[in-house]
Amino acid sequence: MQTNLNCLANICAFNKSGSCYACHIKVEGFDAAITPETYCDTFKNNSAFHLSNYSGEISLTNTQNISCSANNCVYNISGGCNASHVDINSNNASCETFKSK
Numbered sequence: 817m818q819t820n821l822n823c824l825a826n827i828c829a830f831n832k833s834g835s836c837y838a839c840h841i842k843v844e845g846f847d848a849a850i851t852p853e854t855y856c857d858t859f860k861n862n863s864a865f866h867l868s869n870y871s872g873e874i875s876l877t878n879t880q881n882i883s884c885s886a887n888n889c890v891y892n893i894s895g896g897c898n899a900s901h902v903d904i905n906s907n908n909a910s911c912e913t914f915k916s917k
C-alpha cells in the first residue's frame with residue numbers, strides 16, 4: 817500500500833517498516849519555529865505499548881490523517897497538513913517537513 821507519510825521513529829509501536837499504522841496522528845508544535853520544536857504526539861514507545869493489546873483502529877496513515885498545531889508551518893491549513901509528503905524523524909518524532917512561514 818502507498819503512503820505519503822514516512823516515519824523513522826522505529827521504536828514507536830505504530831511504526832511498521834517506516835510506515836505509520838496509527839490511522840490518525842496529532843503533530844504538536846504550537847510555537848514551533850524549527851523542526852525540533854515539533855513532535856508526533858501519537859508516538860507510543862513499543863517497550864510499554866503493544867499493538868496486539870490495542871483495541872483502537874489500525875490502518876495506514878497518510879498526510880490527510882494529520883491534525884497539526886504548528887501554525888507557523890507553511891503547510892498548516894486550519895490545523896490540517898497539506899504537504900504532499902511528510903517525513904517524521906527518529907529523533908523526538910519531530911516533523912522534518914516543517915517549514916517556517
Ligand code: SF4
Nearest residue numbers: 823828830831836856
Ligand atoms: S511516531 Fe507518530 S508518525 Fe511515527 S509511527 Fe508513531 S504515531 Fe506514527
Ligand code: SF4
Nearest residue numbers: 884889891892897911
Ligand atoms: S509539514 Fe507542517 S503542517 Fe504538516 S505535519 Fe509537519 S509541521 Fe504540521
